[in-house]
Amino acid sequence: xxxxxxxxxxxxxxxxxxxxxxxxxxxxxxxxxxxxxxxxxxxxxxxxxxxxxxxxxxxxxxxxxxxxxxxxxxxxxxxxxxxxxxxxxxxxxxxxxxxxxxxxxxxxxxxxxxx
Amino acid sequence: xxxxxxxxxxxxxxxxxxxxxxxxxxxxxxxxxxxxxxxxxxxxxxxxxxxxxxxxxxxxxxxxxxxxxxxxxxxxxxxxxxxxxxxxxxxxxxxxxxxxxxxxxxxxxxxxxxx
Numbered sequence: 001x002x003x004x005x006x007x008x009x010x011x012x013x014x015x016x017x018x019x020x021x022x023x024x025x026x027x028x029x030x031x032x033x034x035x036x037x038x039x040x041x042x043x044x045x046x047x048x049x050x051x052x053x054x055x056x057x058x059x060x061x062x063x064x065x066x067x068x069x070x071x072x073x074x075x076x077x078x079x080x081x082x083x084x085x086x087x088x089x090x091x092x093x094x095x096x097x098x099x100x101x102x103x104x105x106x107x108x109x110x111x112x113x114x115x
Numbered sequence: 116x117x118x119x120x121x122x123x124x125x126x127x128x129x130x131x132x133x134x135x136x137x138x139x140x141x142x143x144x145x146x147x148x149x150x151x152x153x154x155x156x157x158x159x160x161x162x163x164x165x166x167x168x169x170x171x172x173x174x175x176x177x178x179x180x181x182x183x184x185x186x187x188x189x190x191x192x193x194x195x196x197x198x199x200x201x202x203x204x205x206x207x208x209x210x211x212x213x214x215x216x217x218x219x220x221x222x223x224x225x226x227x228x229x230x
Contacts, residue, residue, distance in 0.1 A: 012219055013141070013212065013215040013216050013218070013219050014135070014136050014137060014138050014141055014216075014219075015136070016136075017132045017133075017135045017136035017141075017212065018132075018133065018136025018137065019136070020129070020132045020136075021129050021130070021131075021132035021133025021134070021135075021136045022129060022133065023129050026128070026129055026132075089215070089218065090211060090214070090215035090218065091211070091214070091215075092207055092210070092211040092214075093208075093211040093212065093215050095207070096205060096206070096207040096208040096210075096211045097128065097132065097208065099205070099206070099207075100128040100204070100205035100208050101128050101129075103128070103204065103205065104127055104128050104129075
């Protein structure tokens, strides 16, 4: 299964902000930012999320807004942050968000601990 | 009538991102960023919004997330961006967002045209 992703120039700032205006999705982004490409299971595990169906929705929001790549790989899905595209479209935005999220919640996302 | 606003240290990044993940609210912020304190009527007028009741909701979202001050002044409400608080809490975030919004929509918010 291949997922649809917007092209770089289709990424809209209101979509990105809306996608990241959610604590769990923000944690996913922090995790991917610190740990590079990861499979879904590991992300769920690190974040302590057990409800896979809930995450299906969150993956879609992050994917459709252009924040992450989600690629099928065998029975798994690989997730990665579209940092290059986001930095090209909105310079400084992702860094400001990740830094700000760390300010709010220094430990959060357990993002620094596992990757 | 006095509105409640969060203290600076109560402002959360997910709340700010969620508030700004909406094209109309993003336009309000661009307008306030370029024009300083404005009254509600003028903002509605510049943005071409006629549904005042809809805006009541948007003002609340922007106020509760810590993005704007809304102060009663006679029969009017004065709106201003909490730039100092936002810059202190999340350095670079507001600039990246306003610049990004301008990239997406160079004319939008008619923010540069009205003063």
